Amino acid sequence: MVSVCFYFQVHQPPRLRKYSVFEIGHHNSYFDEHKNGAIIKKVSHKCYLPTNRIILDLINKTDGRFKVAYSMTGLVLEQLEKYAPEVIESFKQLVDTGCVEILDETYYHTLSYLYSKEEFKEQVELHNKKIRQLFNFRPKVFRNTELVYNNDIAAFIENMGYKGIIAEGADHILQWRSPNFVYKPKGLKNIKLLLKNYRLSDDIAFRFSEKSWKEFPLTAEKYAQWISKINGNGNVVNLFMDYETFGEHQWEDKGIFDFLKHLPYEVFKHHDNDFVTPSEAIQRYKPVAELDFPHFVSWADIERDLSAWLGNRMQQEAIKEIYNLEPHIKLSRNPALIDEWRKLQTSDHFYYMCTKWFNDGDVHKYFNPYDSPYEAFIAYMNILNDFRIKANKLSEVKVFE
Numbered sequence: 001m002v003s004v005c006f007y008f009q010v011h012q013p014p015r016l017r018k019y020s021v022f023e024i025g026h027h028n029s030y031f032d033e034h035k036n037g038a039i040i041k042k043v044s045h046k047c048y049l050p051t052n053r054i055i056l057d058l059i060n061k062t063d064g065r066f067k068v069a070y071s072m073t074g075l076v077l078e079q080l081e082k083y084a085p086e087v088i089e090s091f092k093q094l095v096d097t098g099c100v101e102i103l104d105e106t107y108y109h110t111l112s113y114l115y116s117k118e119e120f121k122e123q124v125e126l127h128n129k130k131i132r133q134l135f136n137f138r139p140k141v142f143r144n145t146e147l148v149y150n151n152d153i154a155a156f157i158e159n160m161g162y163k164g165i166i167a168e169g170a171d172h173i174l175q176w177r178s179p180n181f182v183y184k185p186k187g188l189k190n191i192k193l194l195l196k197n198y199r200l201s202d203d204i205a206f207r208f209s210e211k212s213w214k215e216f217p218l219t220a221e222k223y224a225q226w227i228s229k230i231n232g233n234g235n236v237v238n239l240f241m242d243y244e245t246f247g248e249h250q251w252e253d254k255g256i257f258d259f260l261k262h263l264p265y266e267v268f269k270h271h272d273n274d275f276v277t278p279s280e281a282i283q284r285y286k287p288v289a290e291l292d293f294p295h296f297v298s299w300a301d302i303e304r305d306l307s308a309w310l311g312n313r314m315q316q317e318a319i320k321e322i323y324n325l326e327p328h329i330k331l332s333r334n335p336a337l338i339d340e341w342r343k344l345q346t347s348d349h350f351y352y353m354c355t356k357w358f359n360d361g362d363v364h365k366y367f368n369p370y371d372s373p374y375e376a377f378i379a380y381m382n383i384l385n386d387f388r389i390k391a392n393k394l395s396e397v398k399v400f401e
Helices: 033-061 074-083 085-096 117-135 151-159 198-205 220-228 256-268 278-284 313-324 326-332 335-343 347-351 358-367 373-394
Strands: 003-010 068-072 100-102 141-143 164-168 192-196 236-242
Touching (some): 003 278, 033 074, 033 085, 033 256, 068 085, 074 085, 074 117, 085 117, 117 151, 141 278, 151 164, 164 278, 192 236, 198 220, 198 236, 220 256, 313 347, 313 373, 326 373, 335 373
Parallel strands (some): 003 068, 068 100, 164 192
């Protein structure tokens, strides 16, 4: 028997304006609300609403045998509440079926664990509160921003009471092992580890419409056969990807929706197969081994490390500067200022500053609203300089000299 565990990441960053050096001190809005609104509406129309309808239909037509999980950042939920509330309602419909699980993560989609464990914990708690408020759901499984993971993060999350955590099935960690089993984080007793099968996940997320790929075109029948071949050599196939895969990254006219509509039925043709949520996977299957992640691993790029956000001096300088402000910003006790500071932590801002090229660079360019990583850095640092000045004015005590 092999179980299929679908987990979709739902996220849209608060895109920044191309802030000019001449605006510093004027405290103009940092965020491009026109662009943010336009993008969230476009993605809702192309991805969220049609894909939610398909998944709800599949759940109903399979009598609840089809199951999925989502991780939705607080940032995307805020934007949906403001610009596309009908999407929130469609997600509520899915959660109400009992066949959909929601995972916890950082509210602001940040790398805060690397710089401030206190801030990290606060953001996770904020996210948990938001999910409970909107969906009346209390998450039991955690995924960190960009699947950033190591032994220490697992221990921290276990101490917060979570039963499961998700990570990238990186080859250099697994070596001869398979990602298609449940594992136990090193030295821990109460939390289980699910690993992304990146090959099968990326076949959908990145290669689905790639005509040069030797497996093109990818049909639901072919994909279900690949899954079934794991029978006897694994328990659970973790297919983790951006939700925007459906309709936004892979367009409707390329057949991605038809693929999704047919996939569950093709999987069920092999009677030993089923679908599970992450919580069901960790409840059903015992860990086969303990895995040691001594270094940080992520789901980004070929290296599966932190270089997508911290690989050059610009990125390192920008992220260091924003976290250096933490004690001063929190002393202000100004909710609007703290919220703005947290939105400036969003990992996407540093991703746009990445200077990689070749295959990884193509991906970075696709997601980058700037003409170059240098432009992204300049705009960000201009905003940061203005933010310091504004923080001084809004704080009861002068915190920046």
